[in-house]
Structures are given as structure tokens and as C-alpha cells.
Amino acid sequence: MTAKVRAVSAKRSGKGRRRAGLLAAGGALALAAVTACGGGTSTGSAAPQQGFTEAPQAGGALTVWVDSTRLAAAQLYHKEHPSVKMTIVTYDGDANGSNYLQTKVDLFDRTGSGWPDVVFSTQNNEVSWAVPAAFTAPLNKGLIPQSTLAGWATGANNPCLVNGTLYCLRNDLAQTVLWYNSALMKRWGYQVPATWEQYEALGQKVAAQHPGYLVGSAGDTFTPEIFMWASKCGANQITGAKKVTVNTTSANCTRMASLLDTLIKDKTMSTSSVFSSDFDKNDAGKILMLPGPAWYGGALFQGTFKTPKGQIAVAPMPQWSGDSAPSVGNVGGGTWLLSAHSKNLKAATAFLTWVTTSNDYQAKVAPGYPAYAAAAKIWLANQASSGYYTGDITAPLQAAANQVWPGWGYGQFSQEAIWASTVTPGLNAGKAIVSMLPAWQKAIVNYASSDGYQVKQ
């Protein structure tokens, strides 16, 4: 019995190694097969015109990726152009910090196929990775006529510009204005502030006379895009494809930060997000003023707070007194990208142009303020005639559309995420924003550097 045991053990160790060797060899073969199949992109045979090398044009169905809100646009196009074959795919639109588009494009680049022809993204910073990845096609080198491109609001397409070449088209704007409750203002006899100084003074007055009422909220992740951007704070000056200048301690930043701190201390500026449950429960009915983007009207006042009609009005964003160049911020938007790998450029470009400029979609169906000025006019008129708002909402919104400060760009790193993880916890703990400005700067520098940016401070 013992002899057999020894023999078996010897057999086991010797053959075990061979078996392991077989496993490894099999693995290596499979690996080689995969690497041989993977990688490599298709090269176009057409001469480089229109600024890039086209893939061989084969026609076929147009593949469009949209989020569920823009699904209506793709379906409307299909209805109006039944001869165009379309494959419509809904995805998350890169909302909520998702990197779906970038992930999938990277995978498609490895396998050499699968890219959509036209894709919508809720983010404005897609070109920061899409241009180095050669995914998106240049649009102002012949694909779309300059006369069309001139129809966008001033600076609306800035996030899409890389060294003068336009790589995407803006879908909608989110310019910031001053939303306010006209009924309350009248009842209490207040004047709508035109300058930040007046705004601060009014906030302090409200704290004394009507405690519990709010003139703004600083608890959102997009708070810097409302206040800091409008104040021309240089926290996010994108100066090149991978270059950024960051300065969060300049006068523009500091004075806005101390304005916010003053009002937070007075409790007329909330530190809760406008979408949080405690804001909804405790503060929704106590809003006197709320600086915020154009979509606050629909999404916030009508949708979440269900403020009764006839109360909400719009005024221009306050400015620092003496500032000759009015500036506002911007919270969101969305962009359409055209794939450079598209085998159906003509149909893709036609769809892209239609979806960003047509009145049928942008003016009549789109939920957000269109970036294309002509459609925006009609959109505004529709909003005004809905009867929900009081006073003239078109003039301030239209003016603000052209006043978005161009000194704040869209990098690969998310400013909202940086503010959320750096400043908001401090706000929740009762710290002053002014005291957190250096930490904010450090965080932006860190994230930008780890994303490969050259950072100037």
C-alpha cells in the first residue's frame, strides 16, 4: 500500500507541472489570437478633405445614440424623413458622471468597428477625450456651412472648439439668470437687484425682516457654475487642448465667495441642494430669489417645487457694479458629436444639422433653451405664452444667452465633481467658502494634472 502511495505522489507532482504548462500554453495561444484580432482602426481611402480622413462611405442605416430625453428628436426625424434608415439606440447620455461613451469608443477603437454615426451627450466636455481619440469629425472645415454655424448663440459652441476647429455642436444652453418670486417681491416692496452689491444687501434685509426665506442656494454641485462663473472667477480657464490656468484666489473669486459666506451666515443662502429632500420639504415654499440656469423654470419651479403659476419671474443675473462687460454662468447644456468613422457622412450631417437647428424639434419639442438662436426665439415665445411665468421672460433669457463668460471652459475633469468633494463637505461642516478657496485650487490642480493637463497657477 505504501509503495503505491509514493508512486502516486511522484506521478502527481511531475504531471501536475506539465498540466499547468498546458494550461499556460493554451492561455498564451488564446491571448495571441485575441491580440491579433484586436486593435487597429479602419483607414479611409478618401483623400483628406473636410479636415479629416473619411472612412470608406458605404451608406447603410444611420446609427444614432441618444438619451431618453432626446429619443423624441431621433424619432421625429425618422417620422419626417421615412426614407432614411435609422438605428436609434438609447443610452444614459453620459449623465450622472457616467463615462459610457468614452468607454465604448475606446472598446470600439480596439476592435475597429461599432462606432455610432451621431451621438448626443449631456456633457459639454466630450471633445477633451474625443479629439485625441480621433472619434469626432471636424464640422467647420466643410461639412457644415459657416452660415449655419453662425446661427448659434455667442460662445455657445466654445466647448466644442479645439485650436479653432469645431468638433461638436451645442444642443441647448443653460445660461444663468435671476429667478425670483414676483408676488413676494411686490408684497414686501423690494426692488429686484441689478448688482451683486444690491443682491447682498437685499439678502441681509430679508434675513432681518423675513427670516426663513431664501435668496439663493449654494449647496449644489453646480454652485460654482452659477456664482463663480458669473463673477468671472478664473478657476477653470481652459487655454488649450490639454492646458488650463487655475486661480481661485483672485479678487473676482474672493468677493463672490465672501458674498456667499455672508448670506450663508445670515441663513438666506441655503447650503442644501435644491434637489435635496430637505430643501423640498422646508424651503421650497420660501424662495424669494434664486440665481440659476434657464432650466430652473421647468425642472425646478414647475416640476419639483410645483410653485403655483403667476409667481415666478426672471430678471437678468446681477453684475458687479462698475463692470462694463456683463457676464453670466452656465449649468449644463448638451452636445451632438459626429463620428469621424462614419460610413454615412451625408446622412449623418443632415441629421445633425436638422436636430440642432430645426424648429420642429428645437423650438417645439425640446425641453431646454435651444443653442441655435432662431429656434430659441420661438422656444421662448412658447414658454412665455404658457402662462406660467409672470412678466417678460424672453428678454433676460435672450440677453443672457449671449453673455456666458468665455473664460470658464470644459476640461476632462469635472468642476462639479471637484466642488462637490472639496467644498460642499466643508460647507456642510460650517466652514466659510473663502477659507476653502486654496483647497479648491489644490484639488483642481490635482485632478487636472492626473488627467494629463499642463496646469498654470
Next chain:
Amino acid sequence: MPTDTRRPALPVPSGTARGARPRRREQPRRAGRRMLPNPLAAVVLMLFLLFFVVPVLWLVLAATKTDGQLVQSNPLAFGSWHALRVNWDKLTAYQSDAIFLWLRNSAVYSFGALVITLCVAIPAGYALAMTEFRGRRALLVATLVVMLMPNTTLVVPLFLEINAVHLIGSMWSIILPYAFYPFGVYLTYIYFSTALPRELLDAARLDGCSEFGAFTRVALPLAAPIVALVGFFSFVANWTNYFLPYVMLPQSSQFPVQVGLGTLLDNVPQFNPTVGSLAVQRPELALATLLAIIPVLVVFLFSQRFLVAGLLAGATKG
């Protein structure tokens, strides 16, 4: 938001008491137990019951409220049947019955992979436990190493592999990776090596059975508990996996329900303010979540008898 949800699965207890005399387990009253529970024990059990159950209770009640009631009313108050009906209608209207399509997809992926897993893992675990062959240890080591590798970087090679055989976009791109369930193999290995007496197999072999015959005639009939156990854990792991289908499946019509829930979440105004009229309200999301977890709970109830009971069946022999 992509989440990696493949959780480590759980081991099965082996017969820790060797040489125990067989005891019938179907005894309502066990030796050494008192009829009245210790009050301290009762309090602890109740506290943990509240800890585990109150959030689920909240979720169930949330499905019966309107969004406003969710914020304004008492968290544990019942909403109304009418609100439940409205939420149901709106949920099913979302992309016309997408929720049922997603549930169906989940079922196809999970059960399909489950069948393959059982056909592959049970014989493999049996062989690892009961037979000797070259590479046995290497196989166990390789399985362990692969199990400990985080999933994040496995996605790119997996995608390339699936693409190389042109399976991207088909259900096999999900079912085949799911079917690889190394922990099921380990569970089976432990079970057979501790609970199945060799004497039975030796007797079968002496009687002239082939190896396969010994497996099907001796081991399999005793393997009902481990089949149920591996089946249940494999099913849950497949049902709750988010990341693999998120990356592999291009069409939202192919999504399993976990990814579908992520899609619904992206349309909740509080998470994505620009959704406009297509908003999914939070009570609908709660209802969708409940629909998504019911199959798991049903399967749990069904297999719970096997999960703790019959594992001793093997140990009663010999």
C-alpha cells in the same frame, strides 16, 4: 452609473462533526433549547430585524406614494392604492413595457447561465474532489487566482474576446461569461470531498461501473443540496450583475433589469434635472426596484430548504 456588483459568493459548511451519529433533522424541538427565548436574545434579534427590514418596508411603502408624499408625509405611512396604480401605469408605460422586457432578459440570462453552470461546475467539482488527475492542484490554484482578480480590468480583454468571435450584442456575450462560476466549482468540491463517502464510489467501480456511471448513479442522486446551492448563488450573482451587461450590450432592449434600473435612475429629475416630460418619479423607481428583487426572493424561498437542511444527507452514511 456603472457599478461592479459581482459579489464573492458564499461557502457551504461541510460536515464539521465527523463521525457524528445521524440525527433526524426534522425535529421541531431541539435538545438544549428552551421554549421561551432569552429576553436579551429576543431584543437583539428584534433590533437586527428592524435594521434589515425597515429600509425594505420603506421601499415597499414608497411605491404606494406620490413623489410629493415621499418627501412630505411620514416615511412609514401607507400612500394610497390609487398612487400605486398610477405608478404602475407610468412604469409600464416607460418605453412601452421596458420593465417587463428587462425582467425577461434577466431571466433568460440568469437561467441560461445557471443551466450551463450546473452542467459544468458539478462534474468539475466532483472530479476535483473524488478523482485524481494531472493538473488537479493547478486547476484549483488557477481558479483561486482568477477569483481574486478585481473585475475592472477584466472588462477590456473580455470585450475583445467576445468581439473576436462576433458575439457582441448577442445574449451569449452575457450568458457565457456568467456561466463561468468558479465559486460554484469550489462549493461542489468541498461538498463532495466532505460529504460523499468514497466507499460508495469504490463499490460502484468494483461493480463494473464506468466513472461516468459512478457519477450519475451514486454521486448525483446525493447531490441535490449542492445543486440547489450552486444554482441559487449563481442565479443571484447573475441577476444582480450590472457591469458586464452595461458594457457588452449595445441596445437598451437587451438590458437586464439591473441595468434597466440604472436607466430609470438616470431619468429621475433629482438626479438629472433636464429630463423634462420624460421624468421617472422616485416612487416608480421604487416599484421597479421591488419588481426587480421579487424573483431573487422567490428563488431564495424555494432553495432555502436545501441551503441549510439536507447537507447532512451525505454524512449520514458510513
Next chain:
Amino acid sequence: MSSTSTRAGRTGAPFSRRIAPRAGHGFVAAYVVLLIVFGVVPTVYAIYFAFTNAGNRFTGLSNFTAAAADFRFIPAVEHVALYLVFWLAALVVFVVGLALLLHRLAVRGVSRSLRFLYYIPGALAGAASVMVWLFLLDPTVSPIGFLLRALGYDTFGQLIAPGHLAVLFTCIAFWTGAGGWIVVMYGALNNISTDILEAARIDGAGPWRTARQIEIPLLRKWIVYMVILAFAGGTQLFVEPQLLSQASNGVAGRDYSLNQLSYDFAFQNNNVNGAAAISVELMLIGLIVAAVFVARSRFFDAD
């Protein structure tokens, strides 16, 4: 033959195993194919990524040093270390304790229902529970709001302060994970011979002594096994911070753990090499701990 059959389910001699090695291959063939295709090849590929750069050139350890030099790396290591302490302590103490308590219950129906109720949260993985935790952790709308307010927290933001995160993630992970482990431990307890317990009872041992001196020692193997798996799962912490980050719009839980950092490298920076470096590190830590366990318990032998 008879001398080797005294213990159920076990023979010392490999005599019966020697028969039919080729049949063994037949049984594992399908599994080996799946293992290679979906296990070994992706893992080897990932390891390959960890030691090369984007141009497929060998770069030695530079991916590892670059990942370690990232400003989020050291904080992530600290976070995970702290979380592991809370998580392992909570899991071992409460899972074993609850299993013991459930086992003592005289009425089977109650025990069975409690096990089911304890398990239910386990079905709510990932995306499904974002909303649950968003509401649960908000003192203004939470069903446990009175408790949170009594502890001094009035808003969601105050509760998710950075200092509280290790405890919060432990709570969330325990809520989803404990139920399954309790079921397993309960089954292990069922395998303990009732004779031993009866003997202890006759000897006058109370529930504490029985637990300490009989049940827990007999459970030790399974407790250690649970710790191993929980350790690997804990170092690879991902789901809980990701879900809190989503619920809070990035205020808490972003870049909290190493696995999240790896994910960011891979899918935000297209830096699969850096991501693979972190993954390899996490795998190695898990392997070392598992190897200790395997060596001490002779896990790979017959039983």
C-alpha cells in the same frame, strides 16, 4: 478497506482516486475551457497591461509607481484600511452572534422567517439601493429620522461627512451582505452534533459557555473562511462608495477606495495600464492572505 472507512466521507488513501485519471479530465474539460477563456486569458491580459504601456512596450514597474504617486492613492489606502477594520469586526461578531441566537430559537418557523427577512436586503444590490440609502440617510425624510436627529444630524450633508464614511459603508455592506452569511453559519451550526450540545447542557453549561467553548471552535474553519472572503471583498470595496457617490451627486464616496481609483484610471483616463496595476496589487493582497489560510488549513487536500 475496512480500516479506512471509520470516518464518514473520508479515506486516507488515494487508492480509490488512482482509478481513471482520464475520466477526471473528461469531467473538468468543459470547466477548463470556460476557465481559460473567461478566467485565465483576461487575468493574464490584465497582468500584461499592468507591466506594459499603451504602446504595448514593457515598462517594468512604472505603472505601479505612477499609480502610487497619484494624489488619491494614499488616501484610498487609508480609507480601505479603516473600512476593513470596521467591516471585518462587524461581520464576524454580528454574523456569528446572530447565527448562534437564531440557532437557539426553539420554534423553527420563527427562525426560518427571520433568516429570510435578514436575507432580503441581499437582493438589493448596487443601483437598486441608491434611492433607498439616499432617503434612509436623510434625516428629514428617513424612517429612522428621529434617531439621526437625536444623534445631532439635521441634513443629509451633515451625515455623510468624510469622517463618517467608513461606518456608513460598513452599515450598507453589512445590510446587504450579512443575511447570506448568517444563512451559511446557521447551516454550519446545524452540522454540530446535538449529542455534544446535549452533553454540554447536562453538564450545566449556559448558552454563553456553550457558544464559546463548543460552537465557535467548531465554526472556526468557516469563520476564517468568511474572513478571507470578506477581506478580499473589503479590499476591493467598490459598490458602496459608488452608490453613495451617486446618491449624493459626488459629495461623498468619490475616489474613496482603490478599486474606484482603478476604475477611474480605466474608464475616465483610458489608462488601462494604471488600472491594471492597481488591480494586480489588490489581487496580490488577497492572494497572500488566502495563501496563508490555504497553507494553514491544507485546503487543497482531500478535505
